[in-house]
Amino acid sequence: MxxxxxxxxxxxxxxxxxxxVGAANAATPLTATITCDRTANTISARLSGNASTMPAGRAVIVDFTVLTGSSVTIGGTSAALPDVGRRLASVPATVGSDWSLNVDGYTKPWNAADYSFYTETVRVSLRAPTGEQLGNRTDGTCTYDTxxxxxxxxxxxxxxxxxxxxxxxxxxxxxxxxxxxxxxxxxxxxxxxxxxxxxxxxxxxxxxxxxxxxxxxxxxxxxxxxxxxxxxxxxxxxxxxxxxxxxxxxxxxxxxxxx
The missing domain is CATH 2.60.40.10 (Immunoglobulins)
Structure with a gap:
């Protein structure tokens, strides 16, 4: 080297x-998670947590967009993910009476055996049914590296x-x-x-x-x-x-x- x-x-x-650490608000904030599951050969994204800044019962649309991502094949070829910039799911949801918001986004096939490296970041954002953005946004990343x-x-x-x-x-x-x-x-x-x-x-x-x-x-x-x-x-x-x-x-x- x-x-x-x-x-x-x-x-x-x-x-x-x-x-x-351990701030006064003990509620779990809205968190985007994405899982690169090499056993199931799928990639799945979801949102979970507490929408404490919104009224209970509010209707929202939860958008899941691939923000960034890249891969390296077993043969050594690198590439940007073709889904970068694409909105892969838009899911209607309602804020719970306890302000919880748990939403499954997209699931797509993925063959881990094809890659020596793979990473994908999802951005999850909320908007009203009428279209205006609500300001809540969170990112999640999964990585597979051999x-x-x-x-x-x-x-x-x-x-x-x-x-x-x-x-x-x-x-x-x-x-x-x-x-x-x-x-x-x-x-x-x-x-x-x-x-x-x-x-x-x-x-x-x-x-x-x-x-x-x-x-x-x-x-x-x-x-x-x-x-x-x-x-x-x-x-x-x-x-x-x-x-x-x-x-x-x-x-x-x-x-x-x-x-």
């Missing part, structure tokens, strides 16, 4: 992105964190870029508030796989300030530099320190 550039982005979380593994090391004894991303069966010499995103949960002191953030970019690096199609990347590492509680939830996206298309994705979690 030849590393061409490396950029480690300093932790600079804006206060506007911070939110306390080539990539991410391991995290959280070591409070040395105040260090490190990520190790490995890949195999890639095209030798292909120009690629990896980006690491972190969503930490942290609490400075025992009597402090426990916070989280939206996922943010922490490190990125250009690289190319070796002649045998393997590679190892360790671009994301940092010294950690001691905390009463700290956990890291990391996602690594690998893209083709020529197309910007995602061709690998892996996630991992580590608990750095806890009472």
């Amino acid at each position: 030849r590393a061409r550039t490396i950029t480690v982005l300093l932790l600079g979380v804006l206060a506007a992105l911070l939110s306390p 080539r990539t593994q991410l391991a995290l090391t959280c070591d409070p004894a040395t105040n260090t964190f490190a990520a190790r991303l490995e890949g195999e069966n890639f095209t030798p010499g292909q120009p690629l870029k990896v980006r690491y995103y972190n969503k930490p949960v942290f609490q400075a002191t025992a009597d402090g508030i426990r916070w989280t953030t939206t996922p943010y970019l922490t490190a990125e690096q250009d690289f190319t796989p070796s002649a045998d199609g393997t590679w190892v990347n360790t671009a994301y590492a940092e010294t950690v300030t001691p905390h009463y509680y700290l956990s890291y939830d990391v996602r690594a996206d690998v893209t083709e530099r020529q197309t910007g298309r995602i061709v690998a994705r892996a996630t991992a979690y580590c608990l750095y320190t806890a009472p």
Whole structure:
């Protein structure tokens, strides 16, 4: 592997992105989920949760649209998903008396055996039966990856964190870029508030796989300030530099320190 550039982005979380864990509203927010089911060979999307900003009994139309997605075949050919930008389901629904809203969207056939990588993101939005958008929008992603593994090391004894991303069966010499995103949960002191953030970019690096199609990347590492509680939830996206298309994705979690 030849590393061409490396950029480690300093932790600079804006206060506007911070939110306390276990906020006052215990209701589950509306959440889009999408499942890449390699056993059933289907992809299915749904919406569930609590529509607390709407009156109970309100009629809505729930739209399911493929926002982004890409795939890599077993033979190594990458492509954007043909459904990107398409609305695959529009489902009439009614907000429950307890403000619940649970709606099945689309289900489509999908043969996992054809792919070494597949990812699809669905956007679920609500509109009134008369057509106006209601402002509620949520995204969900499923990923199937047979080539990539991410391991995290959280070591409070040395105040260090490190990520190790490995890949195999890639095209030798292909120009690629990896980006690491972190969503930490942290609490400075025992009597402090426990916070989280939206996922943010922490490190990125250009690289190319070796002649045998393997590679190892360790671009994301940092010294950690001691905390009463700290956990890291990391996602690594690998893209083709020529197309910007995602061709690998892996996630991992580590608990750095806890009472």
